[in-house]
Amino acid sequence: MSKNHKRSCPVGRWQRRKEARPGEIIDAALELFCEKGFAGTRMDDVARHAGVTKGTVYLYFENKEALFYALVNEMVVPQVERAENMIANYTGSAASLIEILIKQWHENIIKTKLSGIPKLIISESGNFPELAKFYIDNVIQRGRRMMARVIEKGIERGEFIKCDPDYVSRVILSSMVFTAVWERSLASLDDETYDVEKFFDTQFEIMLSGLKKTK
Amino acid sequence: MSKNHKRSCPVGRWQRRKEARPGEIIDAALELFCEKGFAGTRMDDVARHAGVTKGTVYLYFENKEALFYALVNEMVVPQVERAENMIANYTGSAASLIEILIKQWHENIIKTKLSGIPKLIISESGNFPELAKFYIDNVIQRGRRMMARVIEKGIERGEFIKCDPDYVSRVILSSMVFTAVWERSLASLDDETYDVEKFFDTQFEIMLSGLKKTK
Amino acid sequence: MSKNHKRSCPVGRWQRRKEARPGEIIDAALELFCEKGFAGTRMDDVARHAGVTKGTVYLYFENKEALFYALVNEMVVPQVERAENMIANYTGSAASLIEILIKQWHENIIKTKLSGIPKLIISESGNFPELAKFYIDNVIQRGRRMMARVIEKGIERGEFIKCDPDYVSRVILSSMVFTAVWERSLASLDDETYDVEKFFDTQFEIMLSGLKKTK
Amino acid sequence: MSKNHKRSCPVGRWQRRKEARPGEIIDAALELFCEKGFAGTRMDDVARHAGVTKGTVYLYFENKEALFYALVNEMVVPQVERAENMIANYTGSAASLIEILIKQWHENIIKTKLSGIPKLIISESGNFPELAKFYIDNVIQRGRRMMARVIEKGIERGEFIKCDPDYVSRVILSSMVFTAVWERSLASLDDETYDVEKFFDTQFEIMLSGLKKTK
DNA sequence: GATGAATGAGTGTTCATTCAT
DNA sequence: GATGAATGAACACTCATTCAT
Numbered sequence: 001m002s003k004n005h006k007r008s009c010p011v012g013r014w015q016r017r018k019e020a021r022p023g024e025i026i027d028a029a030l031e032l033f034c035e036k037g038f039a040g041t042r043m044d045d046v047a048r049h050a051g052v053t054k055g056t057v058y059l060y061f062e063n064k065e066a067l068f069y070a071l072v073n074e075m076v077v078p079q080v081e082r083a084e085n086m087i088a089n090y091t092g093s094a095a096s097l098i099e100i101l102i103k104q105w106h107e108n109i110i111k112t113k114l115s116g117i118p119k120l121i122i123s124e125s126g127n128f129p130e131l132a133k134f135y136i137d138n139v140i141q142r143g144r145r146m147m148a149r150v151i152e153k154g155i156e157r158g159e160f161i162k163c164d165p166d167y168v169s170r171v172i173l174s175s176m177v178f179t180a181v182w183e184r185s186l187a188s189l190d191d192e193t194y195d196v197e198k199f200f201d202t203q204f205e206i207m208l209s210g211l212k213k214t215k
Numbered sequence: 216m217s218k219n220h221k222r223s224c225p226v227g228r229w230q231r232r233k234e235a236r237p238g239e240i241i242d243a244a245l246e247l248f249c250e251k252g253f254a255g256t257r258m259d260d261v262a263r264h265a266g267v268t269k270g271t272v273y274l275y276f277e278n279k280e281a282l283f284y285a286l287v288n289e290m291v292v293p294q295v296e297r298a299e300n301m302i303a304n305y306t307g308s309a310a311s312l313i314e315i316l317i318k319q320w321h322e323n324i325i326k327t328k329l330s331g332i333p334k335l336i337i338s339e340s341g342n343f344p345e346l347a348k349f350y351i352d353n354v355i356q357r358g359r360r361m362m363a364r365v366i367e368k369g370i371e372r373g374e375f376i377k378c379d380p381d382y383v384s385r386v387i388l389s390s391m392v393f394t395a396v397w398e399r400s401l402a403s404l405d406d407e408t409y410d411v412e413k414f415f416d417t418q419f420e421i422m423l424s425g426l427k428k429t430k
Numbered sequence: 431m432s433k434n435h436k437r438s439c440p441v442g443r444w445q446r447r448k449e450a451r452p453g454e455i456i457d458a459a460l461e462l463f464c465e466k467g468f469a470g471t472r473m474d475d476v477a478r479h480a481g482v483t484k485g486t487v488y489l490y491f492e493n494k495e496a497l498f499y500a501l502v503n504e505m506v507v508p509q510v511e512r513a514e515n516m517i518a519n520y521t522g523s524a525a526s527l528i529e530i531l532i533k534q535w536h537e538n539i540i541k542t543k544l545s546g547i548p549k550l551i552i553s554e555s556g557n558f559p560e561l562a563k564f565y566i567d568n569v570i571q572r573g574r575r576m577m578a579r580v581i582e583k584g585i586e587r588g589e590f591i592k593c594d595p596d597y598v599s600r601v602i603l604s605s606m607v608f609t610a611v612w613e614r615s616l617a618s619l620d621d622e623t624y625d626v627e628k629f630f631d632t633q634f635e636i637m638l639s640g641l642k643k644t645k
Numbered sequence: 646m647s648k649n650h651k652r653s654c655p656v657g658r659w660q661r662r663k664e665a666r667p668g669e670i671i672d673a674a675l676e677l678f679c680e681k682g683f684a685g686t687r688m689d690d691v692a693r694h695a696g697v698t699k700g701t702v703y704l705y706f707e708n709k710e711a712l713f714y715a716l717v718n719e720m721v722v723p724q725v726e727r728a729e730n731m732i733a734n735y736t737g738s739a740a741s742l743i744e745i746l747i748k749q750w751h752e753n754i755i756k757t758k759l760s761g762i763p764k765l766i767i768s769e770s771g772n773f774p775e776l777a778k779f780y781i782d783n784v785i786q787r788g789r790r791m792m793a794r795v796i797e798k799g800i801e802r803g804e805f806i807k808c809d810p811d812y813v814s815r816v817i818l819s820s821m822v823f824t825a826v827w828e829r830s831l832a833s834l835d836d837e838t839y840d841v842e843k844f845f846d847t848q849f850e851i852m853l854s855g856l857k858k859t860k
Numbered sequence: 861g862a863t864g865a866a867t868g869a870g871t872g873t874t875c876a877t878t879c880a881t
Numbered sequence: 882g883a884t885g886a887a888t889g890a891a892c893a894c895t896c897a898t899t900c901a902t
Contacts, residue, residue, distance in 0.1 A: 021865090035341040039254035043893060053867055058894065123338035125400040126250040133404045141407055167417040170409065171390055178393035185340040189348045192356055194385065202382040210425030258876060270878085270884055279876065465771040469684035473897060485863055485899085494897065553768035555830040556680040563834045571837055597847040600839065601820055608823035615770040619778045622786055624815065632812040640855030666886090688872060698888055703873065867899075878888075 022060045024050040026071045027113065034116035034184055038068060038124050068124075072131060075117055079108065080142050087146055094154025095208055098172070101147070102200050105176050110196060115180040122181060144169050151211075160211045168211070175203055237275040239265040241286045242328065249331035249399055253283060253339050283339075287346060290332055294323065295357050302361055309369030310423055313387070316362070317415050320391050325411060330395040337396065359384050366426075375426045383426070390418055452490040454480040456501045457543065464546035464614055468498060468554050498554075502561055505547055509538065510572050517576055524584025525638055528602070531577070532630050535606050540626060545610040552611065574599050581641075590641045598641070605633055667705045669695040671716045672758065679761035679829055683713060683769050713769075717776055720762055724753065725787050732791055739799030740853055743817070746792070747845050750821050755841060760825040767826065789814050796856075805856045813856070820848055 028049035032041040043064055047054045061067040083104070090097050109115050117135075125132035147169035154160035179196065243264035247256040258279055262269045276282040298319070305312050324330050332350075340347035362384035369375035394411065458479035462471040473494055477484045491497040513534070520527050539545050547565075555562035577599035584590035609626065673694035677686040688709055692699045706712040728746070735742050754760050762780075770777035792814035799805035824841065 037252050037254060037338065037342065039252055040342055042891090054893085055867055055895080056865075059865070064893070119337065122334065122396060122400040123252065125404065127252065127255055129404055132401055136401055136405050140401070140405070144407070163421070164413075164417065167409070167414055168421065170414055171418045171421060174390035174393040174397070175386055178389040178396070181337060181393070181396065182389070185337040186347055186351055186355070189340065189344055190351050190355065192359070194382070198379075199382055199385055202379065203386045206378070206383065206386060206422055206425035208425070210421035210423070214429070257874090268884055269876090271882080273877070274882070467682055467684060467768065467772065469682060470772055472895085483863055484897090486861080488898070489861070549767065552764065552826060552830040553682065555834065557682065557685055559834055562831055566831055566835050570831070570835070574837070593851070594843075594847065597839070597844055598851065600844055601848045601851060604823040604827070605816055605819035608819040608826070611767060611823070611826065612819070615767040616777055616781055616785070619770065619774055620781050620785065622789070624812070628809075629812055629815055632809065633816045636808070636813065636816060636855035637851055638855070640851035640853070644859070687870090699872085700874085700888055701886075704886070709872070863900105863902080865899100865901095867897100869895105869897095871895085872893090874890105874892085876888100876890095878886100879884105880886095881884080 021050070021052070021056065022070070023074075025052070025057055025060060025067070026074055029067050029071050030075065030113055030116050030120070033068065033071070033124075034120045038064070038120075038127065065128075068128065069131060072117065072121070072135060075114060076135065076139050079114065080139055082108075084142065084146060087150065094150050094157060094159050095212070097150050097153075098147075098208070099204055101150070102176065102204055105180075106196060106200055110180055110183055116184050117180075118177050119181045119184040143173060147173055154211070158213065161213050163211065172203075172207060176200075237265070237272075240267070240272055240275060240282070241289055244282050244286050245290065245328055245331050245335070248283065248286070248339075249335045253279070253335075253342065280343075283343065284346060287332065287336070287350060290329060291350065291354050294329065295354055297323075299357065299361060302365065309365050309372060309374050310427070312365050312368075313362075313423070314419055316365070317391065317419055320395075321411060321415055325395055325398055331399050332395075333392050334396045334399040358388060362388055369426070373428060376428050378426065387418075387422060391415075452480070452487075455482070455487055455490060455497070456504055459497050459501050460505065460543055460546050460550070463498065463501070463554075464550045468494070468550075468557065495558075498558065499561060502547065502551065502565060505544060506565065506569050509544065510569055512538075514572065514576060517580065524580050524587060524589050525642070527580050527583075528577075528638070529634055531580070532606065532634055535610075536626060536630055540610055540613055546614050547610075548607050549611045549614040573603060577603055584641070588643065591643050593641065602633075602637060606630075666695070666697070666701070667715070668719075670697070670702055670705060670712070671719055674712050674716050675720065675758055675761050675765070678713065678716070678769075679765045683709070683765075683772065710773075713773065714776060717762065717766070717780060720759060721780065721784050724759065725784055727753075729787065729791060732795065739795050739802060739804050740857070742795050742798075743792075743853070744849055746795070747821065747849055750825075751841060751845055755825055755828055761829050762825075763822050764826045764829040788818060792818055799856070803858065806858050808856065817848075817852060821845075 025046060029041070029046045032045055032049060035041075043057055044054050046067070047057045050057070057067070061070060083101070086100075086104070087097065090100075121132055121135045144166070148165040151160060151163070151165035151168050155162060155165065179199065183196070240261060243261045244256070247260055247264060250256075258272055259269050261282070262272045265272070272282070276285060298316070301315075301319070302312065305315075336347055336350045359381070363380040366375060366378070366380035366383050370377060370380065394414065398411070455476060458476045459471070462475055462479060465471075473487055474484050476497070477487045480487070487497070491500060513531070516530075516534070517527065520530075551562055551565045574596070578595040581590060581593070581595035581598050585592060585595065609629065613626070670691060674686070674691045677690055677694060680686075688702055689699050691712070692702045695702070702712070706715060728749070731745070731749070732742065735745075766777055766780045789811070793810040796805065796808070796810035796813050800807060800810065824844065828841070
C-alpha cells in the first residue's frame with residue numbers, strides 16, 4: 001500500500017541485491033578505470049564506489065580483467081545496434097541523417113558515462129589488445145561502415161560531391177570520437193572552455209558545405 | 216598507483232639531474248609509458264630498454280614520476296616553438312599554411328615517436344592532472360591559438376567565409392590529434408588499414424572547400 | 431592458517447551440535463582434509479561434497495577446526511575399542527592373534543576411508559598438536575600396548591623368543607600404519623603397484639619366523 | 646690473517662649473500678613446510694626464518710611452489726646417489742649391508758633435517774601429485790630396488806631363505822620411512838619416548854633372523 | 861533448518877626505491 | 882658512475898565466517 005514498504009526493512013549490511021550488483025559494480029569500474037586507468041584502479045575502490053566490499057566484487061566477476069571485459073561488452077554493443085537500426089529505418093536526406101547521428105552521439109554518448117569507453121579502450125589498448133580488437137571490430141568498424149554508407153547514399157542521391165566515403169567517414173568520426181576522449185580526459189583541466197554543441201554545429205556546417213554539391 | 220602524486224615537490228620536477236643526457240632513458244620511457252601506461256611500466260623495463268640497469272635510472276631522475284615529467288617537458292615544448300616560428304614567418308595564403316601545418320604534423324609528429332605523447336597525456340590525465348594541465352597550457356592552447364590565428368587571417372584576407380576561428384580551429388585540430396592517438400593505440404590492431412596521408416588530404420579538402428569563399 | 435588454534439575454547443570441541451548426525455559432512459571432511467590437507471580444503475567444498483551449502487556446515491560445527499576435531503573423535507575411538515575387546519576375548523596363540531590383528535587392520539582400516547586418519551593426523555600434527563596428542567594417547571599408545579601385550583603373552587606362553595615387547599610392537603605397527611599412510615598418499619601415483627595382502631603376509635611371515643622359538 | 650675478517654664489515658641490511666641465500670631459504674622452507682604444511686606456511690615466515698624479507702625470497706624463487714620443488718630437488722637426489730654408490734662398491738654379506746643401510750638411514754636422514762622430506766611429500770601428495778610422482782620415481786622406487794637387490798644378493802649367496810625380494814624390501818623400508826615420518830610429526834608429542842637406535846636394532850634382528858637360513 | 865550474499869582479515873606476489881659495493 | 886641485492890609498502894585475490902531471508 002505505502003510506496004516504501006521496501007524500506008521497512010532497515011538498510012543494512014545484509015541487503016541482498018543480487019540482480020542489481022553487477023551493474024553497480026560495472027558503473028563504478030567504468031568511472032574509475034576511465035579516471036585512473038586499469039592498473040591504477042584498486043579493486044577495493046571499485047567495491048567501495050559500488051557500495052560493497054572487495055569480496056563482493058569477486059562474487060560477480062572472476063577477476064579484475066573479467067570485470068574490464070564485462071564492462072566493455074555490456075556498455076558498448078547495445079549502442080551500436082541502436083544506431084544501426086536508426087540508420088536502417090531512416091528515409092530523409094543524407095545530410096540530415098548525419099546531423100542526427102552527430103546529435104545522438106552528443107546526447108547518448110558524450111553526455112553520458114558511455115563517453116568514458118573510448119578513452120578507456122585507447123588508454124589500455126597496449127595492455128589489452130584483445131579487448132581493443134573486439135572494440136575495433138564491433139564498434140569502430142561498424143561505426144565507420146555506418147557513416148560510410150550514409151555518405152555513399154548522399155553521393156548516390158546527388159546530395160554530395162564525389163568523394164571516398166570511407167575516408168570521409170573516418171574524418172567525420174575522428175573528431176566525434178576525439179570529443180568523447182577529450183571530454184573524459186583533458187576538458188575539465190582546460191580553462192579555455194567551449195560549448196560541445198557549438199563544436200559539433202561548426203563541424204557539421206563546414207563538413208557539409210564541403211561535401212554538398214553546388215548546383 | 217600511489218595517491219600522493221600531488222605531494223611530490225613540484226619544484227625541480229622538470230630538471231634532469233647531472234649534465235649528461237640520458238635521452239635513451241626518456242626514449243625508452245616514452246615508448247613504454249605509451250604502450251603499457253605509466254603504472255603498467257616497470258622501471259626495470261625502462262632501464263633495460265635504455266641499456267642500463269635500474270639503479271642508473273635513479274641517477275638521472277629522482278623517481279618514476281620525475282621521469283614522466285621530464286619526458287613531457289623535453290619532448291613537447293620544442294615542437295610548439297618550431298611551429299610558432301614557422302607561422303610567424305609565413306607569408307602565403309591561409310589555405311596553403313593550413314596545408315603545410317597538416318603536412319608537418321604528419322611528418323614531424325605522426326611519423327615519429329612524438330605521436331606517443333598525446334595518447335600518453337590523455338591516458339594519464341586522471342593520475343597526473345598537473346602534468347596534463349601543463350600540456351594543455353603549453354601545447355594544446357598554443358596549438359589552438361596558432362590554428363585560430365591562421366583561420367582569422369584567412370577570413371581577414373577574404374579567403375575564408377565568416378566563422379568562429381576558435382571553433383574551426385578546434386574542429387581541425389581534433390582530427391589531427393586524434394590521428395596521433397589512433398596511430399599509437401588502435402591503428403595496428405585494425406585490419407581495415409588506411410593511408411594517413413590520404414586521410415589528411417581528405418580532411419584538408421573537405422574543410423577547405425567548406426571554408427573557402429566562393430566568389 | 432590461523433595462529434590461534436590453541437585459543438579456541440577446548441571445551442565442547444568434541445561435541446557436534448544438535449542431535450542430528452551430519453555424518454555426510456564428516457565423511458566429506460575426512461576425504462577432503464586427507465586429500466588436500468586442512469588448510470587446503472575449503473568449507474565450501476566440504477559442504478558441496480556433503481550435498482549441503484556452506485551455511486549448513488556451520489549449523490552442526492562451530493567452525494572448521496571443530497569439524498576436524500569431531501571427525502577424529504567420531505572415527506577413531508570406536509575402532510580402538512573394538513580391537514581391544516577382540517584381544518581381551520581371544521584365547522588362541524599369540525601368533526594367530528597377530529595374524530588376525532593384521533588381517534583386521536587390512537579389512538577395517540586400510541580398505542576403508544578410515545585409513546585416511548593416520549595420514550591426516552600426521553600431516554596436520556604441526557598445526558594441531560593438541561589433536562595429535564589426543565590421537566597419540568587414545569589410539570597410538572593403546573594400539574602399541576595392545577600389540578605389546580600380545581607379544582608379551584607370546585613370550586610367556588613360550589611361543590616367542592625373549593625380546594622387548596614394546597619395541598617389537600613398535601616395529602610391527604610401524605609398517606602397518608605406514609601402509610595406511612602410503613595407501614592414502616603415494617600409492618596411487620606409484621606405477622610399481624603391489625598387493626597389500628601379500629605385503630602383510632610377507633611382513634607376518636618374516637616377523638613371526640624371526641620371533642618364533644625354534645625348539 | 647684473523648679468522649673473522651669477514652665480520653669487519655658490520656652485519657647490516659645490505660649484505661650481499663647471493664651465493665648463500667637460496668640454501669638458507671630452502672632450509673627455512675623445509676623446516677616450516679614440514680611443520681605447518683605448504684599452505685600453512687607464509688612466505689613471510691620463510692623469509693624471516695632465512696633472515697631476509699619476503700621480497701628477497703622472490704629474487705631466488707619464482708613463487709611458493711617453485712620453492713617447494715627446488716627444495717625437494719636439492720635435498721633428495723644426492724642422498725639416493727650416495728646410497729647407490731655405497732651399495733655398488735660393497736663386498737661384504739647382505740646382512741651386514743642391510744645393517745649399514747639402516748645405520749646410515751639413521752645417521753644421515755633421521756638425525757638430520759632431511760627426515761622432514763618424506764613427511765612433507767606425503768602430506769602434500771594430494772596437492773602436488775607431480776612432485777610426489779617425481780619423489781616416487783627418483784627416490785622411493787630407487788630405494789626399493791636398492792634394498793631388493795641386496796635381498797636378492799642375500800638369497801643368491803645362500804644367506805637368506807627364498808622370498809620375494811621386492812616385498813621384503815617394501816616391508817623393511819616401510820618401517821624405516823615411517824620412522825622418519827614419525828620423528829617429524831608425532832614423536833615429540835608422545836610421552837612414551839623411545840630410542841630410535843634400539844628400534845632399528847630390534848627391527849634388524851627380527852627381520853634378519855626371519856630371513857636367515859638356518860643350516 | 862537451510863540458504864547464499866556479503867564481509868574482511870589474511871596471504872602471495874609485484875615493483876619502486878635504496879644503498880653497499 | 883654504475884650495479885643489483887635487498888627492502889617493504891601496496892594490491893589482487895581467497896575463503897572462513899556471519900546472518901537476513
